[in-house]
Amino acid sequence: MRYLILILFTYVKCDPDYFAKRNRIVESELRIALGGNMSLTSKENEVNNCLMRHKFDELDYAFNNPDNFGLSHHFFKYKDNIPKSKVYKIIKDMPKGAILHIHDMAIIGPDYLLNITYMDNLYVCLGKQISFLFSNKVPNTTCENRWELMSEVRRAAKNVTAFDAKIRKQFTLVVKNPDIVYPTIKETWTAFGNFFSTVHPLLTYRPIWEKYFYDALKAFRDDNVYYVEVRSILPNLYELDGTVFEKIVTAKAYKKAIHKFMRDYPDFVGAKLIFAPNRKVNRTILSEYIQTARQIKNSMPELFAGFDLVGQEDAGNPLIEFVPQLCAATNLNFFFHAGETNWFGTMTDENLVDAVLLGAKRIGHAYALAKHPVLLEMVKEKQIGLEVNVVSNSVLSLVRDVRNHPLNIFLSLNLPVVLSSDDPGAWEADPLSDDFYISFVGVASRLADLRVLKTLALNSLKYSALDPAAKTLAITHFHSKWNSFIENFDCRSY
Amino acid sequence: MLTLAYTTLALLVTITARTIPDNYNQERRALLAEETLTSVGGKQKLNDEETRANEILMKLKTNELNASYFNPQHFNFSKHYFSYKKDIEKSRVYQIIRSMPKGAVLHVHSSLMLHPDILVKLTYEEYLYACYTHDSIKLQFSKATPARPCANKWALVSELRNNSSDPNAFDAHLRDYFTLYRENEDYDYVDINTVWKRFNKVYYAIKSLITYRPVREKYWYETLKQFYNDNVMYIEVRSGLPDLYELDGTKHGKRYLVELYKNGTDKFIEEHPDFIGIKLILTRDRAQSINHVLEAINVTRQLKAEMPDLIAGFDLVGQEDLGRPLSDFIPILSEAKEEINLYLHAGETAWLGTSTDENLVDAILLGSKRIGHGYALTKHPSLMSALIKKDIALEVNVISNVVLSLVHDVRNHPLATYLALGLPVVLSSDDPGAWSAEPLSHDFFVAFMGVASKRADLRMLKQLAINSIVYSALEEDRKSRLFAVFYDRWDRFIKDVISNESYRDLEVS
Ligand SMILES: [Zn+2]
Numbered sequence A: 001m002r003y004l005i006l007i008l009f010t011y012v013k014c015d016p017d018y019f020a021k022r023n024r025i026v027e028s029e030l031r032i033a034l035g036g037n038m039s040l041t042s043k044e045n046e047v048n049n050c051l052m053r054h055k056f057d058e059l060d061y062a063f064n065n066p067d068n069f070g071l072s073h074h075f076f077k078y079k080d081n082i083p084k085s086k087v088y089k090i091i092k093d094m095p096k097g098a099i100l101h102i103h104d105m106a107i108i109g110p111d112y113l114l115n116i117t118y119m120d121n122l123y124v125c126l127g128k129q130i131s132f133l134f135s136n137k138v139p140n141t142t143c144e145n146r147w148e149l150m151s152e153v154r155r156a157a158k159n160v161t162a163f164d165a166k167i168r169k170q171f172t173l174v175v176k177n178p179d180i181v182y183p184t185i186k187e188t189w190t191a192f193g194n195f196f197s198t199v200h201p202l203l204t205y206r207p208i209w210e211k212y213f214y215d216a217l218k219a220f221r222d223d224n225v226y227y228v229e230v231r232s233i234l235p236n237l238y239e240l241d242g243t244v245f246e247k248i249v250t251a252k253a254y255k256k257a258i259h260k261f262m263r264d265y266p267d268f269v270g271a272k273l274i275f276a277p278n279r280k281v282n283r284t285i286l287s288e289y290i291q292t293a294r295q296i297k298n299s300m301p302e303l304f305a306g307f308d309l310v311g312q313e314d315a316g317n318p319l320i321e322f323v324p325q326l327c328a329a330t331n332l333n334f335f336f337h338a339g340e341t342n343w344f345g346t347m348t349d350e351n352l353v354d355a356v357l358l359g360a361k362r363i364g365h366a367y368a369l370a371k372h373p374v375l376l377e378m379v380k381e382k383q384i385g386l387e388v389n390v391v392s393n394s395v396l397s398l399v400r401d402v403r404n405h406p407l408n409i410f411l412s413l414n415l416p417v418v419l420s421s422d423d424p425g426a427w428e429a430d431p432l433s434d435d436f437y438i439s440f441v442g443v444a445s446r447l448a449d450l451r452v453l454k455t456l457a458l459n460s461l462k463y464s465a466l467d468p469a470a471k472t473l474a475i476t477h478f479h480s481k482w483n484s485f486i487e488n489f490d491c492r493s494y
Numbered sequence B: 001m002l003t004l005a006y007t008t009l010a011l012l013v014t015i016t017a018r019t020i021p022d023n024y025n026q027e028r029r030a031l032l033a034e035e036t037l038t039s040v041g042g043k044q045k046l047n048d049e050e051t052r053a054n055e056i057l058m059k060l061k062t063n064e065l066n067a068s069y070f071n072p073q074h075f076n077f078s079k080h081y082f083s084y085k086k087d088i089e090k091s092r093v094y095q096i097i098r099s100m101p102k103g104a105v106l107h108v109h110s111s112l113m114l115h116p117d118i119l120v121k122l123t124y125e126e127y128l129y130a131c132y133t134h135d136s137i138k139l140q141f142s143k144a145t146p147a148r149p150c151a152n153k154w155a156l157v158s159e160l161r162n163n164s165s166d167p168n169a170f171d172a173h174l175r176d177y178f179t180l181y182r183e184n185e186d187y188d189y190v191d192i193n194t195v196w197k198r199f200n201k202v203y204y205a206i207k208s209l210i211t212y213r214p215v216r217e218k219y220w221y222e223t224l225k226q227f228y229n230d231n232v233m234y235i236e237v238r239s240g241l242p243d244l245y246e247l248d249g250t251k252h253g254k255r256y257l258v259e260l261y262k263n264g265t266d267k268f269i270e271e272h273p274d275f276i277g278i279k280l281i282l283t284r285d286r287a288q289s290i291n292h293v294l295e296a297i298n299v300t301r302q303l304k305a306e307m308p309d310l311i312a313g314f315d316l317v318g319q320e321d322l323g324r325p326l327s328d329f330i331p332i333l334s335e336a337k338e339e340i341n342l343y344l345h346a347g348e349t350a351w352l353g354t355s356t357d358e359n360l361v362d363a364i365l366l367g368s369k370r371i372g373h374g375y376a377l378t379k380h381p382s383l384m385s386a387l388i389k390k391d392i393a394l395e396v397n398v399i400s401n402v403v404l405s406l407v408h409d410v411r412n413h414p415l416a417t418y419l420a421l422g423l424p425v426v427l428s429s430d431d432p433g434a435w436s437a438e439p440l441s442h443d444f445f446v447a448f449m450g451v452a453s454k455r456a457d458l459r460m461l462k463q464l465a466i467n468s469i470v471y472s473a474l475e476e477d478r479k480s481r482l483f484a485v486f487y488d489r490w491d492r493f494i495k496d497v498i499s500n501e502s503y504r505d506l507e508v509s
């Protein structure tokens, strides 16, 4: 009896405005967040309702059954289930704008690379690690076993399917038991490095390179991406007779492939190149790199977007090592990888300081940014785009449960975020849809909706290296694609 | 990491500042200085002796972290706590932290404070019966075979132990019921529900041992001793005040346990006069009905009226994702807060935009004096501002968050951001007994080495200890006594570090 009276009493005593206050806080947080002040048309609202109904279904089930919440595990554990998700299917069909952070060698997956091994004149060295080389005679480079013609080795194989499966494994990081194969970042990056050494000679055979990049553009377009800024170390292309070309030839091959693709698919907006050589070099070589960048910029200004340095950041040189040279390279735009680390207070982490001070237009990853309140303010003020690659960070051992990815902080602060995919081919992900899906369902707030997706897509054009006129055109183009996506949207088809 | 910790590695690159433009260098230094100033401890000033101790500490820290930076496969903090737990002792940084005065523990649950090795000793008490099932254990003290049902059969622990071929193995097996820690098991990828189920089993096993009045008295004494030996001088203990019983079946109500805590603590203080004491935060399971919670609030109110020095406030506990959200309790909690201070668990979740992480909104609106965990807070910028404005402290328990499956690599723990932003943070240990951790030193060590910046130094450690006193529920006179005890011990600690022969080689000449 006493409790009953108390309850009545407490209901009277409770602040009548409590829930109004509470709603104001929750709503204001959503408004501050990325996409928060975008308004949707009534047709967009219908699409949003459909999208959010499916998102809530997925998340509410996961909330109650966290053991079945795939996204808290390694990407390889749940990647095959993603295509079943209705939210994913919607995202797949949705125009996503541009990809601004992707490395040319790892765009298309292992099946494509396996196909290349069926081409003539391919030699293989079946050592502990498998190496390839196109040549019109037996290669004279070292091989711990011996160089053999791939076609002959395959013909001699008892079981071609098994043989091809073994070859295919060289072209992907995906395994069934990632937690055992990749216990720490060390094992992951070793495998990732091996991947590039294997793929490099396959793709840099000149005729393949031109075809490969054309096909990559096709893959982007098929994933509803219409513009791309691709990072390249500008590998030296080679011919069957062993001729090796200058980096400028690689850049020209890009130009040619883009040109051809745009002719075949006039609705594609275009592609630009970020010259991104390895960071593990000395200052002399860096000077040569800067020279090359200038050379390409001068001869192909419409192709060239800017400069970056790549490779495992913890293991390579920090930006500060090159500050004198980079400060002097005033005519180049920078798109530095920085802070792709979970080390706090180390040189890698402080690459973020240098990326900001060197005036980078965008920063690749910036995973460590949430630990740097002062830098974070500067990023916002200078509108430095943050190229976030959630799947990459998960596969490359920075974070396991993506709900702990700092992207959710970036989103809640409405930082200039663009989503990208880094090396989707290496882990058999979509050019962009998987990253969008995982970011939307696994990282962003449960309440994040179509406005967040649309803003992210628009950001990818806003923070692109397109010149103002081209940017305006690209945004107009995006809106027309977007509108037709909205107009033709039918919830029943998902 | 620890095996390599002792080799000093030269930095990969030597930066020649001369070639970097002056204004660039200035700007860079200013920026880093501002970040340090913003961070927890950034405004602490060290005296000469502290500066020397800090140099020693930072040499050791840098050596250990460099070894792992260049050999990340040995960086144990990126793995589960259980995989490196037994190596912690070997760290020289840990030795310093262990001997460092750490102030107070403000977030710990009464039944799960004591190391399982000592719990096993308590099972040597007479008249203890056990009921084993394949993966759990029930214990009861009784003159005759307990009448409670047992799926298997009740047996005297003393007899089981005597009849076993290897009493040590028997005890080791018994200990496994009292802890989640397994030395050789891969605990890496267990989902949150599974781990909470195991956790609850450990809790019930321990609870069945320590609800017997004579054991609870010993339990409490041993617990205080362990915390005191870990250089913790004051504790705020969360307790649901379970009924205790005697051998003859007599039951004692909630007030009895409160008095037992009080008398046990008073006795401990007599023997250890520089221990300041305890306060209780009374709790109820958040999965309970509103009426049950209201009942617990009323008990708190009553006990607080009678023993205002002992009762600090009220909280709701249990797995937050599965329990009721705070918003279910708004009427009764907003009424209660007029009389009782709230110290609410909130945002102990990896989810964003769910009822659980919105508990943070309610905890702040309800005027919670501190927030337990606040794990989800970094994703809520406006709540973070409110927290700073209202000076609400966050009780952060890093190891707990790892063991209970919120985060894997502690470098991704949001504490890093809280420290960088200079939020009012206190470090605590939640349930150290349940994972065989030290009362507080392990949490300090992992936070300092694994979560905080590599540059974070003695100033941060000192600030964190000071925070635990500042944000305690102590009344002014005891708070200033605690400060006096702390500074006294701190000075001795600093002198010990700088006079320690084994650090001679590290001192900067
Ligand atoms: Zn990258």
Ligand SMILES: [Zn+2]
Pocket (backbone or CB within 6 Å): B107, B109, B345, B372, B430
């Ligand atoms: Zn707790």
